[in-house]
Amino acid sequence: MTDWLAPEDAQALVLSLKVAGLAIAASLPFGIWLAWILARKRFPGHGLVNVLVHLPLILPPPVTGYLLLVTFGTRGWLGAGLQDIGIVLAFRWTGAALAAAVMAFPLMVRAIRLAFEAVDPGLEAAAATLGVPPWRVFLTVSLPLALPGVLAGAVTGFAKALGEFGATITFVSNIPGQTRTLPTAIYTVLSVPGGDAHALRLIILSIAIATAALVLSELLGRGLAARIRGRR
Amino acid sequence: MIEIALTHRFSGVTLDFDFTAPPGVTALFGHSGAGKSSVGLALAGLFRPDRARIILGGRVLQDKAHFVPPHRRRIGVVFQEARLFPHLSVRQNLTYAARHGGARPRTDLAEVADLLGITPLLDRGTTALSGGERARVAIGRAVMSDPVALILDEPFAALDAPRRAEILPFLQGLRDRFDLPMLYISHALSEVAQLATTLVVVEAGRVLAQGPAGAILSDPALVPVFGSSEAGALLSARVGAREADGLTRVETAGGPVFLPGDLPPAGSPIRLRIRAQDVMLALGEVRGISALNLLQARVESLSPEGEAGQIVVLTVGKERILARVTRRSAQALGLHPGLGLRAILKTVALAG
Numbered sequence: 001m002t003d004w005l006a007p008e009d010a011q012a013l014v015l016s017l018k019v020a021g022l023a024i025a026a027s028l029p030f031g032i033w034l035a036w037i038l039a040r041k042r043f044p045g046h047g048l049v050n051v052l053v054h055l056p057l058i059l060p061p062p063v064t065g066y067l068l069l070v071t072f073g074t075r076g077w078l079g080a081g082l083q084d085i086g087i088v089l090a091f092r093w094t095g096a097a098l099a100a101a102v103m104a105f106p107l108m109v110r111a112i113r114l115a116f117e118a119v120d121p122g123l124e125a126a127a128a129t130l131g132v133p134p135w136r137v138f139l140t141v142s143l144p145l146a147l148p149g150v151l152a153g154a155v156t157g158f159a160k161a162l163g164e165f166g167a168t169i170t171f172v173s174n175i176p177g178q179t180r181t182l183p184t185a186i187y188t189v190l191s192v193p194g195g196d197a198h199a200l201r202l203i204i205l206s207i208a209i210a211t212a213a214l215v216l217s218e219l220l221g222r223g224l225a226a227r228i229r230g231r232r
Numbered sequence: 233m234i235e236i237a238l239t240h241r242f243s244g245v246t247l248d249f250d251f252t253a254p255p256g257v258t259a260l261f262g263h264s265g266a267g268k269s270s271v272g273l274a275l276a277g278l279f280r281p282d283r284a285r286i287i288l289g290g291r292v293l294q295d296k297a298h299f300v301p302p303h304r305r306r307i308g309v310v311f312q313e314a315r316l317f318p319h320l321s322v323r324q325n326l327t328y329a330a331r332h333g334g335a336r337p338r339t340d341l342a343e344v345a346d347l348l349g350i351t352p353l354l355d356r357g358t359t360a361l362s363g364g365e366r367a368r369v370a371i372g373r374a375v376m377s378d379p380v381a382l383i384l385d386e387p388f389a390a391l392d393a394p395r396r397a398e399i400l401p402f403l404q405g406l407r408d409r410f411d412l413p414m415l416y417i418s419h420a421l422s423e424v425a426q427l428a429t430t431l432v433v434v435e436a437g438r439v440l441a442q443g444p445a446g447a448i449l450s451d452p453a454l455v456p457v458f459g460s461s462e463a464g465a466l467l468s469a470r471v472g473a474r475e476a477d478g479l480t481r482v483e484t485a486g487g488p489v490f491l492p493g494d495l496p497p498a499g500s501p502i503r504l505r506i507r508a509q510d511v512m513l514a515l516g517e518v519r520g521i522s523a524l525n526l527l528q529a530r531v532e533s534l535s536p537e538g539e540a541g542q543i544v545v546l547t548v549g550k551e552r553i554l555a556r557v558t559r560r561s562a563q564a565l566g567l568h569p570g571l572g573l574r575a576i577l578k579t580v581a582l583a584g
Contacts, residue, residue, distance in 0.1 A: 125278050126315040128302040130377040131333030137303075140332050144319050227319060 009202060011177055012185035019093055019181055020161035023101035024108070028154055031105060035112035035153075036138070040121070057106040061166025068099055068171040095172040096179045100161035108157030111217075115149020115224055116142060148223035155220065159213035163206070182206055234258070234288050234381060234413060238274055240281035247271075247281065247437040257407055257414045259424040259445070262434030268417045269312075271434075272383045275415060276309050277302035288381060289413075303333065308374030312386045314366040316358040322369050323354040329377030337378045339410070344372045347409065348402050364395040368402060375406065381413045382406075388423065400426055421462045425449060425505045425583045433457055450552040452535040452543040455508065463543075464507030465553040466583055471500045479524075485549020486527030489580055505583035508543060511555035512576040515565055525577040529553070531569055534562065546575055 005013070038050060056064050072079040073090045082089065089095035119142050127137040143150070165183035172179040174188060186202045189195040234253040239246070247267045260268045273279035275286060277293065277300060286293040288307070293300045316325050326344070329335040337344075345351040348368040353361065358369065367387050374382055384403070388396045400423065407414065407427065418424050424431065424445075431448040433440040435457060441448055448454065450465035458464075472481035472488070479490040482502070489504070496502060518526060529546040536542075542562050544555045555575060557567075565573075 120315075122311065122313065122315050123317060125302070126309065126311060127317075127328070127332075129276050129278070129305075129307060129309040130329035130373070131303050131306055131335055132329070133303050134301075136332050140328075141317060 005201065005205075006198075008176060008180075009185060012180050012182050012202075013205065015093060015096075015177070015179075016162050016181040016183075019096045019100055020104075020158050022094070022097040023104060023161040024154055024158045026097070027101040027105055027108070027157070031108045031153070031157070032112055032143075032150060035109045036116055036142070038109070039113045039116035053109050054106045056103050056167070061103065061164075062170045064102060065099060065167035065170025068095075068102065068167065072098065072171075089172075091172050091175060091179060093172075093178055096168050096181060097161075099167040099171045100164040103164045103167050104157035104160040107160050108153045111153030111156055112146070112150050115146035115153065118149065118224070119145045145227060146224070148220045148227055152217045152220035152224065155213050155217040159210055159217070162209060162213075233290075234275065234286075234415065236271060236275060236284075236286050238271070238281040238284035238286070240270065240283070245437045249434070249437075249439055251432045251439050251442050253413065253415060253432070254430055255411075255413055256429030257416055257427045258430040258432060259416045259418060259428035260432050260434055261418060261421065261424050262440075263419055266434045267437045268419075268434050269385055272309070272385045272415060272417050275381075276307050276383055277305050278309075306378070306380045308377050308379030308382045310367070310370045310374050310382070310384045310387045312389050314370040314387075316361075316366060316369055316373070318357075318359055320358070321354070322350065322356055322358060322361075325358060325369060325373050326354075326376050328373065333377060335376065335378040337376045339375070341376065344375055347405055348372045362395075363391050364398055367391060367395075367399055371399075371402065371406065375410065375412075379412065381415065383415045383417070385417045386419070388418075388420070396420075396423065403427060421458050421464075422505070422581075425464070425466060425503075446551060450545065450554055452533070452545055452554060455535075455543050455554070455556075460541075460556065461509055462507065463554060463556075464505055464510070465551070467504045467506055467548060467551055467553055469502050469504050471495050471498050471502055473498060484527060485551065486529055486575070489525040489527070489577065491580060491582065493582075495582065503583040505581045506553050506577060507579065507581075508554035508556040510578040510580075511546075511553065512578065513544065513555055513557060513561070513565060513567070514574045514576055515571075516574075518574050518576065521576065523576045523578060525580055527553075527575045527577065529573060529575040531567055531571040531573065533569055534567055546573075548575070 034053065069090065070076050074083050074088065079090060089098055123141055124137050127141045163183055168181065169184055174180050174184045182202060186199055189199045233255060237250040239248045245267060247270055249271055260271060262268050270279055274281050274284055285295045292298050293305055326341055330337060345354060348371060350368050350372060353365060388399060416427055428445040431445040432442040433448060433454060440457060441451065441454055446466045455463040467484055469482045469484045472483050474480045479492055480495045481488050482491055527548050529548050532545040532547045532552065534542055534544055541556050541558045544557055544567060546553050546555055
C-alpha cells in the first residue's frame, strides 16, 4: 500500500474512513428514530422537521459548514459551552465527523424512512393485539422488516460522508493528519501545479470506494424487498 | 359479556352502534360497508371512534375518560388478511405473544397446532402457505396470546367455499374447547348460522336487530336483509343411530330427519339449518314423494306478501322455522294461523 500510496495519502484514507465511520455510527440511532417518526407519526410541525432534515442536501455546503462553525466553533453558542467541558470540534477530526454526519443525514434518513414506509402498518397493529407494547413492536416487527433498508441507508450515508468536502473544509479546514480527508487531499494535490498524476491515484481510490458502497447498498435494498415478501 | 356503544362520523356514513354480546359466539352480520369491521377494530382499540363506551367483562376499555391501548386489552384479532409476520416461521408467529407480549397461554403450542391441523407447517415460513393455512395460523396465533376475547374479522373472506368448509370445524372446536367470548364479523349467513349463539344484524351503520341466533334467523321481518335465497332458521336436534344405508337418523321436535355424511356421535345435540326456500308445505298425509324429511309443524303467522312471495312462520315443537311460498300456494292451501301441516324439507344442513 505504501508503495502505491504516499504516507500522507494513506493517512488521508485512514482518516476519511475514521471520520465517516464515526459520523454514521453516531448519527444512525438518531436517524432511525427520526425516520420512524417521519414515516409513522403525524404531528404538528411534521413538514417543518422534514424540511430541516433535508436542508443540508439543498444548501450550498459552505453555508452548512459556516452554520456549524458559528454554532460549534470555539466561540460558537454551543461550541463555547462544549469547550468548557473539554469537547472541541472546530478544526479537529471529530468536527470533520460532525460535518460529514450532518451532510449525510438527509440521504440516510430518506432511505430508512422509505424502508419503514414499506412495512405494513397492519402487522404492527396485529402485534399490538398480541399484547406487545409499542417499543417492543418496533424492535421485533418494524425494525427487523426494515433492517436491509436501514443498512442500505447507513451505507449510502457512509459513502456520502467519505466524499464530504464543502462543509468540512469550511468548518474544520484542511489540516494534514487532523482534518485532511480524501476529498480535501485531492483538492490540495490538484491545486499544486503538476499534481494530476498524484491526484489520479486518489481519484481511482475514491471511485472504487464509492462504487463498492453503492453496490453494497443496492444488494441490501434487494434484501429489503425479499424480506418484505417474506420467508418461505 | 361485551358491551359496545359507539358513534362515529365518516364522510359517507355515520356509525351508531349499541349492542351487548353475551358469552358465546356473537356474530355481527351485515353487508359490506355496513360498518361491522369498524366495530371490531374499536373493540380491539385499533380504531378510536368519536364517542364510545366499550366494556368487556366489567372492565371499561374506552369511555369519555379512559382509553386502554390495544396491547393492554388482551383481545385476540384474526384479521381478514391474516397479517402473519413474514420474517418469522409459523412456530415463531405462534409463540410471538408469549415471547414479547408476556402471554402465558393456557394451552400449549402442540395442542393448538394439532387442533388447527398446522403441526406439519410449524417450521416453515409463512409466505408460501395457502390461504386456508394462513387463516388457521392466524387463528392459532391469536389463541396463543391467551386472550380474554377473540375477534374474527371475516377470516374467510379471501377463501373459497371448500377452504371455508375445512376451517369452520376448527372454529367450532375452538369455541367448544376454550370457552372464549368471540365476536365473529361476517357477511356470509351460512357461516354465521354455523357458529353464532347471538346474532347482531347491522345495516348502514346501525344495529337492525339483536338477539339469540335462533330467534333472529326465524324473524320473517329480516328475510329481506338476509336475502330471500339465504334466509332460514335453526332447529335443535339430537343425533340418533346410523342406519344401514349410511344415513343418520336425527330426532327433532317435529319428527325424525335423515342426514348423510359424518355427524357427531349419537346423543350429541346439534343444530340444523333450514332455508326458507327449501321448505314445501303439505296438508294431510304425504305419499309418493322422494323427500325423506317431513316435519310436523303448525302455522304461526303469515307475513304480508313481499317480492319473494310469502314467508310462513311455522312452529316445530317450541322452535320456529320459515317457509317461503307463493301467494297462490298460500291461498290454495288455505294457510292460516293455527293450521297443522307437514313441512317437507328439500335440503337440511348441519349448522354445528
